Amino acid sequence: MVMMNDIERKALNEKLNNPQKDVRCPRCGNIINYDKRGNSIAVECATKDCIYGGIRGI
Structure with a gap:
């Protein structure tokens, strides 16, 4: 797993x-x-195994 930098998180x-x-x-x-x-909610790059993130609700 590659760590994300600030630009990717933004x-x-x-x-x-x-x-x-x-x-x-x-x-x-x-x-x-x-x-x-x-x-x-998931936010992720359309490229497989690139950057991704999101939030989980209750």
Whole structure:
């Protein structure tokens, strides 16, 4: 697992806070997807095994 840097974390946070905005992955340039999964939200690069994050609800 590769650790994320500040720029990568900021890109994921930008997509998390602005789901409709076109946010690109600073690592590979692909789009970052926003996916609501039940009470959770996932934000992840469309490239397999790139950056990802999200929040879990209760």
